[in-house]
Amino acid sequence: MSQSINLDIAKRVDITCRKGDTFSISLTFTDANGDEMDVSSHAFKMVVKETDTSASDIISASDFTFSVDPSNVVEVVCQYNVMEAIEAGVYVYDLQSKDGNLVRTWIYGVFKVNEDVSQT
DSSP states (O other): OOOOOOOOOOEEOOEEEETTSOEEEEEEOBOTTSOBOOOTTOEEEEEEESSTTOSSEEEOGGGEEEEEOTTOEEEEEEOHHHHHTSOSEEEEEEEEEEETTEEEEEEEEEEEEEOOSSOO
């Protein structure tokens, strides 16, 4: 009889945003019991790539900023000037955190950028 353990906790969350607009998303992390986690000590990282095996980034980790409010809601922001330089298209991303020696990928998926009509 075969047994297996799935250690991949990442959830697929596809994101659609618009070229040239500020990208902003708020996330709340919960443990296995559904209780909110204290993530104030976590260092977050998000990267967007053309494919999951691409060497170069479409949006690099340094283009995202992260803030954690007192209720442990993580705000992820990418400013409009970064989003303005990206071609409309379909990409992939993931979001990880590091807390001490513990690294976790929390969410991943498609990162779709729709074309903008009005440009600043």
